[in-house]
Amino acid sequence: MVNHSENIQNLVAKDTSHVQLSTAQLVEKSLKRGEGRLTETGALRAETGKYTGRSPKDRFIVEDGTLKDKVDWGEVNQPISEEVFDNLFTKVIDYLGQKEEVFVFNGYAGADEKTRLNLSVVTEFSWHSMFARTMFIRPETKEEALAMDAQFTIVSAPTFKADPETDGTKSEAFVIVSLEKGIILIGGTEYAGEMKKSIFSIMNYLLPEQGVMSMHCSANVGENKDVALFFGLSGTGKTTLSADAQRELIGDDEHGWNEDGVFNIEGGCYAKTINLSPEKEPEIFKAIKFGSVLENVALDDEGKPDYDDGSLTENTRAAYPLDHIDNARIPSVAGHPNTIIFLTADAFGVLPPISKLTREQAMYHFLSGFTSKLAGTERGITTPQPVFSTCFGSPFLPLHAKTYADMLGGLIDKHNVNVYLVNTGWSGGEYGVGKRMDLKYTRSMVRRAISGELALNAFEEDTAFGLSIPTSVAGVPKEILNPRNTWVSEEAYDEKALKLKEAFIENFKKFGTESEDIAKKGGFSL
Ligand SMILES: Nc1ncnc2c1ncn2[C@@H]1O[C@H](COP(=O)(O)OP(=O)(O)O)[C@@H](O)[C@H]1O
Numbered sequence: 001m002v003n004h005s006e007n008i009q010n011l012v013a014k015d016t017s018h019v020q021l022s023t024a025q026l027v028e029k030s031l032k033r034g035e036g037r038l039t040e041t042g043a044l045r046a047e048t049g050k051y052t053g054r055s056p057k058d059r060f061i062v063e064d065g066t067l068k069d070k071v072d073w074g075e076v077n078q079p080i081s082e083e084v085f086d087n088l089f090t091k092v093i094d095y096l097g098q099k100e101e102v103f104v105f106n107g108y109a110g111a112d113e114k115t116r117l118n119l120s121v122v123t124e125f126s127w128h129s130m131f132a133r134t135m136f137i138r139p140e141t142k143e144e145a146l147a148m149d150a151q152f153t154i155v156s157a158p159t160f161k162a163d164p165e166t167d168g169t170k171s172e173a174f175v176i177v178s179l180e181k182g183i184i185l186i187g188g189t190e191y192a193g194e195m196k197k198s199i200f201s202i203m204n205y206l207l208p209e210q211g212v213m214s215m216h217c218s219a220n221v222g223e224n225k226d227v228a229l230f231f232g233l234s235g236t237g238k239t240t241l242s243a244d245a246q247r248e249l250i251g252d253d254e255h256g257w258n259e260d261g262v263f264n265i266e267g268g269c270y271a272k273t274i275n276l277s278p279e280k281e282p283e284i285f286k287a288i289k290f291g292s293v294l295e296n297v298a299l300d301d302e303g304k305p306d307y308d309d310g311s312l313t314e315n316t317r318a319a320y321p322l323d324h325i326d327n328a329r330i331p332s333v334a335g336h337p338n339t340i341i342f343l344t345a346d347a348f349g350v351l352p353p354i355s356k357l358t359r360e361q362a363m364y365h366f367l368s369g370f371t372s373k374l375a376g377t378e379r380g381i382t383t384p385q386p387v388f389s390t391c392f393g394s395p396f397l398p399l400h401a402k403t404y405a406d407m408l409g410g411l412i413d414k415h416n417v418n419v420y421l422v423n424t425g426w427s428g429g430e431y432g433v434g435k436r437m438d439l440k441y442t443r444s445m446v447r448r449a450i451s452g453e454l455a456l457n458a459f460e461e462d463t464a465f466g467l468s469i470p471t472s473v474a475g476v477p478k479e480i481l482n483p484r485n486t487w488v489s490e491e492a493y494d495e496k497a498l499k500l501k502e503a504f505i506e507n508f509k510k511f512g513t514e515s516e517d518i519a520k521k522g523g524f525s526l
């Protein structure tokens with residue numbers, strides 16, 4: 001029998017383990033160990049080698065007895081046996097035990113104290129500890145951190161490579177969650193995003209059990225306490241659109257919604273930095289300074305980042321604590337949302353840039369989760385891949401999609417929320433022909449949706465999907481509002497739109513006959 005907690009405690013208690021180092025100490029350590037370099041604004045920059053995005057095929061959940069019926073097993077939540085887990089756990093602990101030093105960060109997931117999770121993150125790399133310190137919620141004092149009892153522990157050993165033949169993994173990399181033991185074991189990959197997204201997956205398991213909705217969305221709040229949520233799969237614009245000088249940022253990626261309102265799960269943001277510019281995304285650009293971590297961003301000899309350089313990956317990243325954003329709300333808690341925006345990056349270029357959804361359409365589109373996987377975010381994705389990612393976050397959902405959809409439906413009704421579908425993807429033709437929607441237009445549309453101004457406008461129904469498209473939006477050229485007008489050929493548009501509609505219908509079959517009603521009311525039945 002492996003005593004997991006004793007093993008972890010012994011590792012943490014070693015003289016050579018650094019527990020709860022300050023940001024300055026972690027930066028110094030990282031530089032001394034040759035893990036990274038400083039940028040001209042004092043950010044720490046690291047490269048992650050072969051793995052520059054998440055590796056979903058290497059992600060597993062231990063099939064413990066008590067979980068069998070709860071987890072939605074399949075391609076996303078791949079089962080792995082306790083035996084395989086224990087064997088790898090022992091190897092990884094031994095491996096880390098032989099290292100000259102390891103790093104430990106203790107903190108929280110969840111800004112709501114009633115449901116927050118105590119975390120411990122044990123890492124081989126100093127810069128990974130810095131990432132954890134940046135992304136999770138920091139205890140106020142070191143004493144508080146040292147006194148914590150972890151409910152979940154991440155053990156990360158990126159230079160430990162599994163042997164699929166003997167270790168029972170699919171490759172050298174693995175991200176294995178044991179919900180029962182409260183352990184996440186990561187090896188073979190240096191991409192830091194695995195750590196934050198595995199904790200998110202766990203919160204998506206734990207929060208619904210406590211009656212709290214968990215969501216893959218960003219959130220911000222305006223002067224009038226009007227809260228907006230932006231759901232979307234990776235790269236669709238959650239981080240970019242939630243950073244808005246006119247509104248307080250609650251968080252950029254992971255939130256809970258309880259009887260008091262919404263709260264952030266994290267303490268930091270994780271922005272994509274490809275083509276980042278101070279003109280288009282000033283808040284994010286300014287947030288990258290001492291205390292931030294850059295991943296796979298090109299750096300010249302003088303330490304100046306070149307954000308246009310995607311030679312290491314399209315998925316270049318910046319992690320920064322929430323307080324690097326001027327108008328961040330800390331603690332990151334706010335009231336109930338008035339507006340929900342579903343972000344989709346439609347690579348076919350057929351969905352309107354903004355449309356207002358009825359309650360039924362909202363349920364249908366939430367369950368469908370149509371969007372694209374964008375280049376670099378997952379291993380092997382180099383061009384946008386259309387995908388149905390249920391709840392706009394299927395890679396992170398351990399439970400059945402209906403659990404989340406039912407909760408959201410109930411909350412939308414109770415709080416009378418306006419829901420919009422926003423296409424941040426292609427316009428004027430599909431990927432390769434048209435171009436990505438102009439960010440400044442998306443921002444204008446989103447601002448007007450949130451202010452309530454848009455709901456008062458006149459709408460027309462689109463021919464393909466029955467969506468309500470506003471006939472005008474201040475600051476946005478009229479002709480881009482209905483995508484049919486932006487294509488060179490209307491026939492070509494109609495053909496592509498019909499294909500997408502058929503794909504929607506086909507995809508929805510997986511939700512079974514009990515969901516037929518949702519499809520019918522959402523306007524998607526044959
Ligand atoms: N119309 C648009 N809306 C939102 N983002 C856009 C748009 N056009 C281009 N982008 C770019 O797409 C990326 C969106 O990424 P990000 O906001 O980090 O997504 P997420 O947080 O959902 O993963 C950014 O690099 C942003 O500059």
Ligand SMILES: C=C(OP(=O)(O)O)C(=O)O
Binds near residue numbers: 054197239270377
């Ligand atoms: C970190 C990620 O999420 P996002 O792009 O949604 O910020 C990810 O998908 O690896």
Ligand SMILES: [Mn+2]
Binds near residue numbers: 235238239252253272
């Ligand atoms: Mn993001």
